[in-house]
Amino acid sequence: MSSTTWIRNASWVVGWDAARDRHVYMRDADVVFRDGVLVHVGRGYAGSADVIVEGKDRLILPGFVNIHSHPTSEPLLRGLTEETKSRKLGMSTLYEYTVLVGRSNYTTTLAESQAARDNPQIYQDDDARMAAGQIAMWEMLKSGVTTFVDYSPNRAGWIDEALATGMRVCLAPSFRSGYWYTRNGHEVLYAFDEAAGRRAFDEALALLDQVARHPSDRLFGMVAPGQIDTCTADLLQDARDASRERGLPMTLHAAQSVVEFREMVRRHGKTPIEWLESLGLLAPNFIIGHAIFIDEHSWIAWPEKRDLGRNADSGSHVAHCPHNFVRGGVVLQDFGRYRAAGINIGLGTDTYPHNFVDEMRWAAILGKVAARDAHATKVEDVFHAGTVGGARALQRDDIGRLAPGCKADVVVVDCNHPMMQPLRDPLRSFIFSALERPITDVYVGGRQVVRGGEVLTIDVTRAGAILTAGQQRALERVPDKDWAGRTADEAFPLALETV
Structure with missing residues (x-):
């Protein structure tokens, strides 16, 4: 079934200026996507939506x-x-x-x-x-x-x-x-x-x-x-x-x-x-x-x-x-x-x-x-x-930008996060100070895969336990593979001496 999501009145949107071939800031703008595709980026959306997301104090970025x-x-x-x-x-x-x-x-x-x-x-x-x-x-x-x-x-x-x-x-x-x-x-x-x-x-x-x-x-x-x-x-x-x-x-x-x-x-x-x-x-x-x-x-x-x-x-x-x-x-x-x-x-x-x-x-x-x-x-x-x-x-012109007709790959950033404050230039605050911490929501093709900062599609706790056990098994084999026959601790010494 067709579904429309409207991120309404976002404080900041990084939109796409096709004429100048560059990203630009938009203030108090709407981002709307339907069936996995962006249909509106900018002010003045006059249509309806099945899902409305309030964009106040949010920075909206392309995936x-x-x-x-x-x-x-x-x-x-x-x-x-x-x-x-x-x-x-x-x-x-x-x-x-x-x-x-x-x-x-x-x-x-x-x-x-x-x-x-x-x-x-x-x-x-x-x-x-x-x-x-x-x-x-x-x-x-x-x-x-x-x-x-x-x-x-x-x-x-x-x-x-x-x-x-x-x-x-x-x-x-x-x-x-x-x-x-x-x-x-x-x-x-x-x-x-x-x-x-x-x-x-x-x-x-x-x-x-x-x-x-x-x-x-x-x-x-x-x-x-x-x-x-x-x-x-x-x-x-x-x-x-x-x-x-x-x-x-x-x-x-x-x-x-x-x-x-x-x-x-x-x-x-x-x-x-x-x-x-x-x-x-x-x-x-x-x-x-x-x-x-x-x-x-x-x-x-x-x-x-x-x-x-x-x-x-x-x-x-x-x-x-x-x-x-x-x-x-x-x-x-x-x-x-x-x-x-x-x-x-x-x-x-x-x-x-x-x-x-x-x-x-x-x-x-x-x-x-x-x-x-x-x-x-x-x-x-x-x-x-x-x-x-x-x-x-990657020979794709339908991703990497927020523009009508592109895939609805969207990232939502919380501008109220302490690492984003004071918010004069959101991209500089995001990249130099906050990093990934204020990201709250991510959509891929209009489908939400991160909500409230939590990834919805991956059990990271289970994966971490399996990875830890797998690394230990690999470390046990290091002497068999190393040219000098070193143990794992000799090839990869710890940052500090253990006493």
Whole structure:
């Protein structure tokens, strides 16, 4: 049955000015949606409604668009990798630490992952991974995310799991030709099994075709090879062709570490971005995961400065996830510079916590730090990236903004929350001070999934208990997987000595 919801006389609304292609404040405005679609944003709604929500002392925002997340792995690393980085491997956790707990060493096919559950080298804990995903999605909903990219290895029951959250989910089943490892903590090696990578690629395409046929408008897909240094050229080019044939966006981790940059130069004599260009991957449907270590980054001594131009000229997008990298002292150099070059940037919660508002704050602050200019990156810039920027990267013009005809993905913020006071500029108060705390209600396609600050679709207490037990099981296996045979306490020491 048709149903209309009217958020009446909201004190503040972040609406969309199409003529100027930007968000704007509206005062004392109405937001109305019917059957999952916005029908009115602004003053003077004269129609009727089945549900009326009083908007006094409320800030109404578009739902946030998270274009890069790994929900089934990252929460397992909480309390382990915040300050544990490989000093001899570019201050990254990728090659030495994340493989010990949060991720399997090899992206296997579904059948292979089931057969390998007891192999400590590719140990899978399905219960813990599902609980991790629940925790991550709960954090996203609490922070106003209504659309997110689930960039994960293929798993059974994924579609049903995504639908149950009530969120708008882009399924991005990952695959790769091989994996990295280290035998000594200072050298990264690669092992390739191209046949296994092909099988995982075929399974990913089968899932994406299933998603395309699914009747729910809250599901869509993305072609998502794993990392630039773990995929062969022909696999990446076939993935490129598959994405374009299906009209889907495509993403890939690239320019994400010093190790990777040096490896691509060793193999091809090209920067990662330059090699992607040579393969024909850079295009308006392509999202580069991170794109930090380009030819002009201060950690890279490279004689040419062309990567920003390659990215901008191709229309490719960047998924910026500042929080994960700054914990290792790594920053994008810099957000404002990329934007000024003409590059569209979206935001992602690459790691825990999956707090999207906090990610916007990190993006704003680190953009200023990297540029040494307080005006280089502003709240308007990061808010745009977290909404419209992400939507454009996903090839969507119906999310990330409050405008008639768009999806009714709506976030309600309590302006009376103490962290929002005094309320002169609501977005600045929200992003720099309050973060997710004053969010009271979230709607996805007109359906309420957060009410009074409580997520309605996820049992977070149960998920937390399962995740805790799963992390403990994983920690017991650390000596079997670590190159140095360290215990969990040796590999991941506590912040303080226990006496």
